[in-house]
Amino acid sequence: MSSFNHCIKFELDIKDENIVFKDYFYKSIKLQKHKIYEAELIQPACPFCGSLDLLHNGHLITNIHYPTANASLPVIIRLAKQRVKCRDCDHWSMAQSELVNKYCSISNASKLKALSALTEDRSMTSIARENNVSINTVQRVLGNCSHRFIDSCEYLPAHLAFDEFKGVDRQLHFICLDSDNHQIVQILRTRYKKTLLKSPWKLYLKRFDELEKVHPRYNWHYKDCLTQAQVVTEGINTSTALENSYNLMQSFIQAVETGNTHELKSLINCQDQIGTLMHKTLLTFEHNLTAVLNGAALPYSNGSLEGFNRKIKQIERTAFGYSNFTNLLTRIRLEEDLYKEKEPNSLLMAA
Numbered sequence: 001m002s003s004f005n006h007c008i009k010f011e012l013d014i015k016d017e018n019i020v021f022k023d024y025f026y027k028s029i030k031l032q033k034h035k036i037y038e039a040e041l042i043q044p045a046c047p048f049c050g051s052l053d054l055l056h057n058g059h060l061i062t063n064i065h066y067p068t069a070n071a072s073l074p075v076i077i078r079l080a081k082q083r084v085k086c087r088d089c090d091h092w093s094m095a096q097s098e099l100v101n102k103y104c105s106i107s108n109a110s111k112l113k114a115l116s117a118l119t120e121d122r123s124m125t126s127i128a129r130e131n132n133v134s135i136n137t138v139q140r141v142l143g144n145c146s147h148r149f150i151d152s153c154e155y156l157p158a159h160l161a162f163d164e165f166k167g168v169d170r171q172l173h174f175i176c177l178d179s180d181n182h183q184i185v186q187i188l189r190t191r192y193k194k195t196l197l198k199s200p201w202k203l204y205l206k207r208f209d210e211l212e213k214v215h216p217r218y219n220w221h222y223k224d225c226l227t228q229a230q231v232v233t234e235g236i237n238t239s240t241a242l243e244n245s246y247n248l249m250q251s252f253i254q255a256v257e258t259g260n261t262h263e264l265k266s267l268i269n270c271q272d273q274i275g276t277l278m279h280k281t282l283l284t285f286e287h288n289l290t291a292v293l294n295g296a297a298l299p300y301s302n303g304s305l306e307g308f309n310r311k312i313k314q315i316e317r318t319a320f321g322y323s324n325f326t327n328l329l330t331r332i333r334l335e336e337d338l339y340k341e342k343e344p345n346s347l348l349m350a351a
């Protein structure tokens, strides 16, 4: 009997000394074949006074879902927890194990497996199916470690990259990364409203020497065959202010790319006749001159964050969207490489 017990414990990787396996059999539950193990959980001593003089009073039987390598044959441990009364202090108690939490029928091993699957780009439905638990259980596992990622802003790194991304209910959320180690500093629920422009505005933002100058394309707006360069030239020729603004912006792009802060400074103080919006922008730059010059001179950029936002989009797409912001936030943090390398155990136990 003892070697049978050891053999099953080795197979299921259960180390608790107080669990003794007695039998196993197959049973069909809801038309699916299940592998059932029968075990007893022994209460060795009174948890209140440590006495060994115990009066046994039956068992509480719990069916525990346990992870299995073969998802088509789910494993259930039918655990009989000993109920005892202490003869010394008269307290009642029930045997407990690390295999499963009190009042719970999902083994901690199953939760751990679900949590480690949550750090990958997978849908909750597929995780639930593989681990033979309900989607609600997977959601609860996600919820249990969310407290780690909400309001955890005790420090600010020296260099921040920040951006927004479309998340729950098509709202825009705020995200910022540490520019040095590319780790998330904070994700906030904040929304922004933004008007999006259409038409050929993108061409005006491009560098002039990158515009197509040889092959003309038919343009519905101009009802003519024009190259990109011609579209822009035609556009800016209509107004001196626009032309000046455009040339100023082109010089500005060049100065930023070459890190020429001297040139930037003189451009910001430019006295040419320009549009009111451009003038407003220059005033803002003048107001934040140190930040603008630092931005041009230092190597930090939002590149790493833009990459991260691409990843967030993928997370949302895999789940077909999230309706709960905290769940989305927790999932983003779990899929961060930081937690993939670490033992997910620490996350679950802190819950």
Ligand SMILES: [Zn+2]
Residues within 6 Å of the ligand: 046, 047, 048, 049, 050, 051, 086, 087, 088, 089, 090, 091
């Ligand atoms: Zn006692």
